Amino acid sequence: MKKILMAAAAAVFAVSGAAGAETTVKLAFIDALSGPFALTGERGLQNFTFAADYFVNNQGGIDVGGENVKFEILSYDGAEGFPSPKKSVLQAEKALRDGATFILQGNSSGVAAAMTDFVGKNNRRNADNPIVFLNYSAVVPALTNELCNFWHFRFDAHADIKMEALTDVIAANENVNSVYLIGQDYSFGQAVAAGAERMLAAKRPDIEIVGNELHPIGQVQDFTPYARNVKASGADALITGNWGGDMVGLGKAILEADLGIPVYTYYAAADGITGLFGEAGNGVISLVSEGWGANPTEEFQAYHTAFKAQYPDSDINAPRIINAMGMLAQAMQAAGSTDPKSVAYALENMEYDSMLGTKVFMRAEDHQAFQNVYINTHTNEGLPTNSAGAALDYDKSGYGLLATSTVEMASMGIETTCEMKRP
Amino acid sequence: MDWGFITVTLLDGVARGLYFFLVSAGLTLIFSMMGVLNFAHASFFMLGGYFAYIIAQEWGLSFWVALPVVPLVIGAIGMVVERFGLRQVHKFGHVAELIFTFGLAFLVQEFVKLVFGNDTKPYAVPELLKGPLFTIGDQTFGSFRAFMIVVSISIFIGLYLLLTRTRVGMIIQAALTHPNTVSNLGHNVPLIFMAVFGVGTALAALAGVIALPTDALQPGAAARLGPIIFVIIVVGGLGSLSGALFASLIIGVLTTMFDASQLSVISIMEAVANLLGIEWSLLERPTYELRRLMVGDLIMMSTKQVGALFPYLLMVLILIFRPQGLLGKRES
Amino acid sequence: MALLNVNQLNAYYGKSHILQGVNMSIDEGEIVSLLGRNGVGRSTTCKSIMGEVPPKGSITFRGKEIAGLAPHQIAQSGIGYVPENRDVFPGLTVKQNLNLGVKPGQGASRWSEEDFYELFPNLRERQDVDAAALSGGEQQMLTMARTLMGDPDVVMIDEPTEGLSPQMCQRVADLLEEIARRQIAILLVEQKLTIALKISKRVYVMGHGQIVYEGTPEELMNNDDIRQEWLEV
Ligand SMILES: Nc1ncnc2c1ncn2[C@@H]1O[C@H](COP(=O)(O)OP(=O)(O)OP(=O)(O)O)[C@@H](O)[C@H]1O
Ligand SMILES: [Mg+2]
Numbered sequence: 001m002k003k004i005l006m007a008a009a010a011a012v013f014a015v016s017g018a019a020g021a022e023t024t025v026k027l028a029f030i031d032a033l034s035g036p037f038a039l040t041g042e043r044g045l046q047n048f049t050f051a052a053d054y055f056v057n058n059q060g061g062i063d064v065g066g067e068n069v070k071f072e073i074l075s076y077d078g079a080e081g082f083p084s085p086k087k088s089v090l091q092a093e094k095a096l097r098d099g100a101t102f103i104l105q106g107n108s109s110g111v112a113a114a115m116t117d118f119v120g121k122n123n124r125r126n127a128d129n130p131i132v133f134l135n136y137s138a139v140v141p142a143l144t145n146e147l148c149n150f151w152h153f154r155f156d157a158h159a160d161i162k163m164e165a166l167t168d169v170i171a172a173n174e175n176v177n178s179v180y181l182i183g184q185d186y187s188f189g190q191a192v193a194a195g196a197e198r199m200l201a202a203k204r205p206d207i208e209i210v211g212n213e214l215h216p217i218g219q220v221q222d223f224t225p226y227a228r229n230v231k232a233s234g235a236d237a238l239i240t241g242n243w244g245g246d247m248v249g250l251g252k253a254i255l256e257a258d259l260g261i262p263v264y265t266y267y268a269a270a271d272g273i274t275g276l277f278g279e280a281g282n283g284v285i286s287l288v289s290e291g292w293g294a295n296p297t298e299e300f301q302a303y304h305t306a307f308k309a310q311y312p313d314s315d316i317n318a319p320r321i322i323n324a325m326g327m328l329a330q331a332m333q334a335a336g337s338t339d340p341k342s343v344a345y346a347l348e349n350m351e352y353d354s355m356l357g358t359k360v361f362m363r364a365e366d367h368q369a370f371q372n373v374y375i376n377t378h379t380n381e382g383l384p385t386n387s388a389g390a391a392l393d394y395d396k397s398g399y400g401l402l403a404t405s406t407v408e409m410a411s412m413g414i415e416t417t418c419e420m421k422r423p
Numbered sequence: 424m425d426w427g428f429i430t431v432t433l434l435d436g437v438a439r440g441l442y443f444f445l446v447s448a449g450l451t452l453i454f455s456m457m458g459v460l461n462f463a464h465a466s467f468f469m470l471g472g473y474f475a476y477i478i479a480q481e482w483g484l485s486f487w488v489a490l491p492v493v494p495l496v497i498g499a500i501g502m503v504v505e506r507f508g509l510r511q512v513h514k515f516g517h518v519a520e521l522i523f524t525f526g527l528a529f530l531v532q533e534f535v536k537l538v539f540g541n542d543t544k545p546y547a548v549p550e551l552l553k554g555p556l557f558t559i560g561d562q563t564f565g566s567f568r569a570f571m572i573v574v575s576i577s578i579f580i581g582l583y584l585l586l587t588r589t590r591v592g593m594i595i596q597a598a599l600t601h602p603n604t605v606s607n608l609g610h611n612v613p614l615i616f617m618a619v620f621g622v623g624t625a626l627a628a629l630a631g632v633i634a635l636p637t638d639a640l641q642p643g644a645a646a647r648l649g650p651i652i653f654v655i656i657v658v659g660g661l662g663s664l665s666g667a668l669f670a671s672l673i674i675g676v677l678t679t680m681f682d683a684s685q686l687s688v689i690s691i692m693e694a695v696a697n698l699l700g701i702e703w704s705l706l707e708r709p710t711y712e713l714r715r716l717m718v719g720d721l722i723m724m725s726t727k728q729v730g731a732l733f734p735y736l737l738m739v740l741i742l743i744f745r746p747q748g749l750l751g752k753r754e755s
Numbered sequence: 756m757a758l759l760n761v762n763q764l765n766a767y768y769g770k771s772h773i774l775q776g777v778n779m780s781i782d783e784g785e786i787v788s789l790l791g792r793n794g795v796g797r798s799t800t801c802k803s804i805m806g807e808v809p810p811k812g813s814i815t816f817r818g819k820e821i822a823g824l825a826p827h828q829i830a831q832s833g834i835g836y837v838p839e840n841r842d843v844f845p846g847l848t849v850k851q852n853l854n855l856g857v858k859p860g861q862g863a864s865r866w867s868e869e870d871f872y873e874l875f876p877n878l879r880e881r882q883d884v885d886a887a888a889l890s891g892g893e894q895q896m897l898t899m900a901r902t903l904m905g906d907p908d909v910v911m912i913d914e915p916t917e918g919l920s921p922q923m924c925q926r927v928a929d930l931l932e933e934i935a936r937r938q939i940a941i942l943l944v945e946q947k948l949t950i951a952l953k954i955s956k957r958v959y960v961m962g963h964g965q966i967v968y969e970g971t972p973e974e975l976m977n978n979d980d981i982r983q984e985w986l987e988v
Binding site (some may be wrong): 035036038039042043051081190192197198201211212213214216219220221223224225226228229231232234238245248249252256257258269271275276278360395397421 | 425428431432435439473536540541542543544547555561562563565637638639641642643646647648652678679680682683685696709711723725729730731
């Protein structure tokens, strides 16, 4: 009798579970939320929150194999002063305990390397409870080469892909006969410098690298001495991968020294930087990135308007976050499951039509996304607008990035040393 | 390296050292008078930058309004902090005072984040002082940096005259070493403490107003400067203004020189090899390959990296060989 | 009515109870010595009166309660204090040191710089020298002179002759007499009985944080018990 009752109860629960099935997938955002790089982290969180609501929660959830799935973003501070690999991994462990099945992280390749290592180990030990790492910004090539991992997916173009695009432009510019490199002294800055040296040597062996400097990350008070060295070297162009406060400082010094040469960057926009450079950066600063291009889609224009309505002081500083959330939702639906492993398999080789006006292809071989990459100029003229007619600028400054050349599906065939082991 | 480069780099270093001085002047006086290391001192520097940015750029008044107003306002805030914060906590001893200033530093940082956000504010050099003052070779020296130098030197001279030529200055000097005795002679030492605290914070704020346009105005600005000014007052000698100036200039100039230098172990090896006429295959390789070598980190090590350590190294040496500091008077 | 009256004065350093109910008084122009062995609390008595160590109990000066006032207020009411450690202000000249003795807003004074230069020609010679460079005796003179520049009505002088040569001790004694001549009361803390007994009108002997004896110098000299129990080593 008792047994029958229990079975009946179980059945009732099972049925009710299936009918109104509500599943909340927890996504753990781990990035610098304190310290000098906190703004980048904070903006990342806003962008993820907005994108998760846009693709999932505001639709009333998405249907995954008959279940109604919603996204919840948990946020964790991965900085101890600077973005810290150790603390980020501790936070990831905490996120696991909190029931997160996906990790969103991007700032600092040092952190990402520790994270991908942690995720790999955890999933080996805890095969029943795996977690997937969606990397939205860490671009050191190693993460999809020698350090590659089935559980890691990168949505940004990596440093070499961007450098290919940059060096194509530089190689085509006959006025450039010498180049100066400045970077932050850690895996990413070193990768940028190495990529530039290698690719310029291949594309334009006549270009001389007249300076190649790495400085401690986040510790230079005043970049004036660096700018003076660039000037003294007589370089025709400057390339830097600096980001955050290091880009602000370097930019100020460069513009003050009035170098009169083009400055090619990875991250010299948004988060106060665009506003700071203002007119002084006009036509001087170039930036290579994914983005919305010179003619954004209507969907993106509306998305931008809605984003600005919700976060008037913020910006869409990492458009790839839109792809990360859109692709995650689509992969879950394709897999018919929220199980991280099934979702990871569904992400492999996914071709995604992004509102950014590009296809995004997630290569199975190394889990690197391929997409259109743009060379942009810092300017206040000819910027595209959103659906409310406001210019797509940054920092409410009237200045923004204008795509001046497009590399379609940049470096699609680029080689990888990754030997992917699948579970 | 040409003379133009060396000259302007030296001047850059002087400008940097002088604004270090503006901040450390107050800290060293407060420390030696009250025996409290004010962890929040650099926070007033940062607040100076933010207030000036708000006045000059957000409210559209001018930098020239901010220049006198911000130090006055922050000096007044400093006096309130001393009168109603530090002085109340004083009864509970030095540890409580340290914790208080530590908490205050934290509070200011969080306040700044909350009100102004985490981003770097586009605090810029005023229109009038944009552009170069002069050019040597192909290097320019900015008018604004020259302005920083002039302001800081004027303040130093003013402070020096105040301390050595006026009665109030003598009372302050005496109170630096013997506050109780000065009280016993009928001088209102608590009032003097409050005034010195106010002037010290006002100077830190002034430094923020004039230095942050060339640096990054963000909530981390205080935390970055704090350790440096601590080193400066230890190296210069607690309570010694001339010591603070001297140490500020040494650290300002040398760190700038280190930042500008491009020597590394490998470049020195290269020079030696050239001198000896040795052809060395290592040198032909691109830097990224060198970095991958077993000893890559070592041979790529540069004077820049050493330069970042230099102030702390100097402090340790001073503590060992001259604990009272370069121009300090008392051993403590 | 006494000029300075101390009634049931208690003082503490942290938990240790140093002064345990001190009672004493000094009249206008009177010279009183406070005697006792090392560590019994004589300096602490001066510091409590000065407000440097928080006093518990009552201290009145010219009938006004001063316990609880800040040291500078007590000084301004007319009490001078020359502490035992001769702390001249280093980095300031002799002259500057003297000038700092003048209180803010002070009117006409019984003392001028010139008085001290006359009493101690050494100070005149060295008036522009860093005070830290003076000899121990000169520093003692300077700190006494500095306090007197503030024109107090009573001055507490803590062990002025400690470690000084006999000649210097004589100088100190001369100054004490000069102070007395100008009708300024003195509370003298001394080890050397000879000086104290010679110039004092009354003496207090302190032991374990309390006054254990009060009398004239002659009475004390005749009281061997008290001397043996509380003074001799
Ligand atoms: N700052 C202090 N903290 C704790 N205890 C103290 C302090 N100063 C003095 N004492 C103690 O209080 C007691 C009285 O000290 P006080 O200086 O009044 O002695 P004194 O009679 O002046 O003797 P002397 O000057 O010869 O040492 C002593 O036992 C001394 O150890
Ligand atoms: Mg004593």
